[in-house]
Amino acid sequence: MYELEKVLEFLRENLDEFRYGHSIRVMETAVELAHIHGVDDKKAEMAGILHDSGKWKSREKTLQKVQDWGIILSEEERAEYNLVHGALSTYIAKNIFGIEEEDVLNAIKNHITGRPAMSDLEKIVYIADMIEPARNYEFIDDFRAMAKVDLDRTMYEILNENLAHLIRNDRYIAGTSLEARNYYLKITKQGEIK
Numbered sequence: 001m002y003e004l005e006k007v008l009e010f011l012r013e014n015l016d017e018f019r020y021g022h023s024i025r026v027m028e029t030a031v032e033l034a035h036i037h038g039v040d041d042k043k044a045e046m047a048g049i050l051h052d053s054g055k056w057k058s059r060e061k062t063l064q065k066v067q068d069w070g071i072i073l074s075e076e077e078r079a080e081y082n083l084v085h086g087a088l089s090t091y092i093a094k095n096i097f098g099i100e101e102e103d104v105l106n107a108i109k110n111h112i113t114g115r116p117a118m119s120d121l122e123k124i125v126y127i128a129d130m131i132e133p134a135r136n137y138e139f140i141d142d143f144r145a146m147a148k149v150d151l152d153r154t155m156y157e158i159l160n161e162n163l164a165h166l167i168r169n170d171r172y173i174a175g176t177s178l179e180a181r182n183y184y185l186k187i188t189k190q191g192e193i194k
């Protein structure tokens, strides 16, 4: 069963120090955004603290867990290692901590790529991951302010930022991220698009 203390113990044991701190900061940021936007704060806590729980210190250990637990990876997850921890973290939330709420599991699963038509909880976790206090990049203060007032607009801006970063660094872009970006373009810029 889910208990925050038990999750913290699990994370302390398996994640490196930075990732452990990051998980706590994302949880706190997600809970703060949940309060502002009227989302269940317990769900924000669960999804926030567990979102990176499948990020073991080494790639070998991570891939070993995929095998041990018989997790079937999608074609994209097989092609891009960074996507693998979404499936693993979701597995951990469900099978180790007994979380059944679909919305919480979706927020964990989709925190890397985003997707079209996300729930408010999913948006909050995606955004919290990108604006937690230790993150630092151009425009982050704008995103922090925007996240308090408009989740859709913030999704659009942060998806753009992430895609630009991936392109600049010759990194793989998941199809879902592009779909998400176009979806939030359409709903935030309605009427402005030529």
Ligand SMILES: [Fe+2]
Pocket (backbone or CB within 6 Å): 051, 052, 085, 111, 112
């Ligand atoms: Fe992640």
Ligand SMILES: [Fe+2]
Pocket (backbone or CB within 6 Å): 022, 026, 051, 052, 129
């Ligand atoms: Fe993260």
